[in-house]
Amino acid sequence: MPGKRPIAAPIAAPIASEAPLEASLLERLTHNQNYPIASLYVIATPIGNLADMTLRGLECLRRVDAVAAEDTRSAKRLLVEYGISKPCFAAHRHNERAAAAEIIARLAQGQRVAYISDAGTPAISDPGAKLVEAVIAAGMRVVPIPGTSAVTCALSASGLGDGPFYFVGFLPARRAQARAIAVSLASMQAQLVFYEAPHRVLQTVTLFADVFGTARRLVLARELTKIFEEIVHLTLGDAHTWLLADANRQRGEFVLIVEGAPPGQDPLLQALPILVRLLEKLPLSEAVTLAAEVTHAPRNELYAHALKIRADEPDNTGL
Numbered sequence: 001m002p003g004k005r006p007i008a009a010p011i012a013a014p015i016a017s018e019a020p021l022e023a024s025l026l027e028r029l030t031h032n033q034n035y036p037i038a039s040l041y042v043i044a045t046p047i048g049n050l051a052d053m054t055l056r057g058l059e060c061l062r063r064v065d066a067v068a069a070e071d072t073r074s075a076k077r078l079l080v081e082y083g084i085s086k087p088c089f090a091a092h093r094h095n096e097r098a099a100a101a102e103i104i105a106r107l108a109q110g111q112r113v114a115y116i117s118d119a120g121t122p123a124i125s126d127p128g129a130k131l132v133e134a135v136i137a138a139g140m141r142v143v144p145i146p147g148t149s150a151v152t153c154a155l156s157a158s159g160l161g162d163g164p165f166y167f168v169g170f171l172p173a174r175r176a177q178a179r180a181i182a183v184s185l186a187s188m189q190a191q192l193v194f195y196e197a198p199h200r201v202l203q204t205v206t207l208f209a210d211v212f213g214t215a216r217r218l219v220l221a222r223e224l225t226k227i228f229e230e231i232v233h234l235t236l237g238d239a240h241t242w243l244l245a246d247a248n249r250q251r252g253e254f255v256l257i258v259e260g261a262p263p264g265q266d267p268l269l270q271a272l273p274i275l276v277r278l279l280e281k282l283p284l285s286e287a288v289t290l291a292a293e294v295t296h297a298p299r300n301e302l303y304a305h306a307l308k309i310r311a312d313e314p315d316n317t318g319l
Contacts, residue, residue: 030059036143038107040135041114042128044121044147048226050081054147058082065111068103070118070127078116091115093127100134107140121149125169125195151193154221154255157231158191163260165191171204175312178204182211183276183309187269189260196254205239208258210308211272212236217259223252271297272305279309 033056035041041060046052061067061084068091069075075088091099106113115122115131122128132142151167166188171178185192196204205218214237222230230249234242236258243249261269271291278287288306292299 026055026059029055033059035060035063035112036141037110037112039112039141039143040103040107040132041112041143041145042122042132043114043116043145044149045078045116045119047119047148047150047153047224050078052148052225053082054145057145057147058084060145061086061114063112064114066106066113068099068113068115068131070116070122074118075116086114091127091131096127096130097134100131103131104135104138104140107135107138119148121147124149124151124167148225150195150221150224150253150255153224154219154231154257155191155193157221158219158257159233160191160217160219160257160259163190165193165257167193170195170197176309179207179211179309179312180276182207183272183305186211186272187261189263191260192258194256194258196256198250198252198254201250201254201256202240202243204256205236205243208256209236209240212258212261213266216261219255219257221255221257222249224255226252228252267295267297268301271295271302275302275306276309279306284310 041064043057043060044054045057061079061082064086067075067079067086067088069088070090070092072088072090079086079088089099089102091103103113103115115128117123117126117128120126123132135142155165166185168181168185171181171194194204205220208216208218214235216236218234218236218239220230220232220234220239220242222228222232224231228248228251232242271294274295275287275291278291281287282290284303284306288299288303291297291302
């Protein structure tokens with residue numbers, strides 16, 4: 001999940017007449033659960049609203065011997081909020097090999113170890129995949145504990161239908177790489193799901209409008225589950241203006257869902273991935289001519305896209 005997890009209050013205050021969740025309910029629902037030893041528990045945690053933690057996840061955190069965490073400081077704060085005290089050790093992108101070795105050593109001793117990322121479901125555009133791979137390679141058990149994920153959260157409120165979706169995550173920082181990925185997805189009919197940071201969202205929606213066209217629908221989900229949650233439905237052509245209209249609209253972490261390409265493909269959309277590959281091997285004019293001949297897409301439009309692709313190729317960062 002993009003960004004850190006702030007300790008946020010629930011979006012709506014509890015109704016006064018409602019009784020708080022009793023410990024007996026937690027015990028009743030979890031006491032017959034199986035928590036095998038010598039297992040790595042991959043636990044989803046809230047992406048902003050502490051009330052989104054699952055009962056099973058809480059019980060699992062209570063039962064494990066140690067917690068491996070992307071950030072031990074945020075993990076300890078989270079555990080304190082739930083009244084849990086466990087030893088924590090770091091397991092992030094920069095120490096995954098060493099962390100995997102420690103996890104495997106603990107599992108070999110029969111311990112239960114939890115892994116949590118900063119927010120959301122681990123290994124989904126977050127660290128954790130290499131840890132899981134190493135534990136599996138060592139012949140040990142991995143137990144997923146499901147919960148909040150920004151991807152499914154945004155999709156459930158997208159209104160773009162129940163068809164397939166393709167999760168991309170964050171685009172590369174380099175403009176040429178980001179454009180190349182967008183171009184490769186231009187003809188895909190599945191919904192396209194991206195994560196984006198506040199300082200890049202404006203440039204990203206501009207790129208999408210340029211590559212996918214201004215008519216496609218966009219769902220812009222900002223600060224999901226947090227106090228200032230906002231889910232907006234608009235077209236790619238309107239997104240740039242909407243973001244500029246209020247500086248607050250560019251704050252927070254974003255999930256962007258772009259409508260898939262319509263049936264009956266535009267030849268240009270089909271031609272763009274081919275053009276990108278040709279530009280890797282041929283001079284610009286020759287690549288454009290060949291792409292136009294093969295796909296029957298308009299040469300002038302291919303030429304315009306080729307110029308933008310080449311303009312992004314120097315060592316420029318950002319989108």
